[in-house]
Amino acid sequence: VNPDLHKGAPHAPLLEKQHQKSGRNNNGHIxxxxxxxxxxxxxxxxxxxxxxxxxxxAKIERLEYDPNRSANIALVLFADGERRYIIAPKGAVVGQVVANGPEAPIKAGNNLPIRNIPVGTTIHCVEILPGKGAQIARSAGTSAVLLAREGIYAQVRLRSGEVRRVHIECRATIGEVGNEEHSLRQIGKAGATRWRGIRPTVRGVAMNPVDHPHGGGE
Structure with missing residues (x-):
């Protein structure tokens, strides 16, 4: 447990209700x-x-736990008075100032177009299409590296080793995603997995022939 995380309730204007899907689609099928x-x-x-x-x-007001993702989130207060949540970068602290836009300095937590980011920089929260919003390297401890820029495209290497080509007008955030020790957590008991909405995995061999290719047999 991170002692720096906010202990109270989240910022109410930035909350939305969520309906539990339980792994079903709009037909009710699993x-x-x-x-x-x-x-x-x-x-x-x-x-x-x-x-x-x-x-x-914008100034980071507090760091918060988010049950919907592995990364922590940061509540930032902009100079014009608006508050928003962003993905908390590695090393983020309360009171840190973050900036957006082409003129933003190359500093962890700042968001700018890829054409303004030096080659070799570690980045996260990378867009695939300009203006669509970040889709790559958003989970805890992840990052990508800006390898090269050629014309209107840039090459970005992901943690998996895959190299993706993205438009230089796509935006990215400098640094890595925080909460990198997420993968080391001890779940402790079966019930803690159930709290997270994950049900038991039944082996196919333990099923009947109607339920699974491995089912049946004595």
Whole structure:
């Protein structure tokens, strides 16, 4: 448990209700097995675009836990008085100032177009299409590296080793995603997995022939 995380309630204007799907689609059929139950939680509206506050500095007010993702989130207060959630970068501290836009300095937590980022920089929260919002390298401890720029495209190497080509007008955030020790957590007991909405995984061999290719047999 991170002692720096906010202990109180989340920022209410940035919450939305979430309906539990339990792995079902709009026909009620199970499309993802082993889902259901778990604790209720609200969705935290995270700003993945960060493209309409260029040139307006923001201060990190607090770091918060988010039940909907592995990364922590940061509540930032912009100079114009608006508050938003962003993905908390590695090393983020309360009181830190973050900036958006082409003029932003190359500093962890700042968001700018890839054409303004030096080659070799570690980045996260990378857009695939300009203006769509970050889709790559958003989970805890992840990052990507800007390898090269050629014309209107840039090459970005992901943690998996895959190299993706993205438009230089796509935006990215400098640094890595925080909460990198997320993968080391001890779940402790079966019930803690159930709290997260994950149901038991039954082996195919233990089923009947009607239920699974491995079913049946003595």
């Amino acid at each position: 499309t993802t097995r082993h889902k259901g139950g778990g604790h209720k939680h609200h969705y935290r509206v995270v700003d993945f675009k960060r493209n309409d506050k260029d040139g307006i500095p």
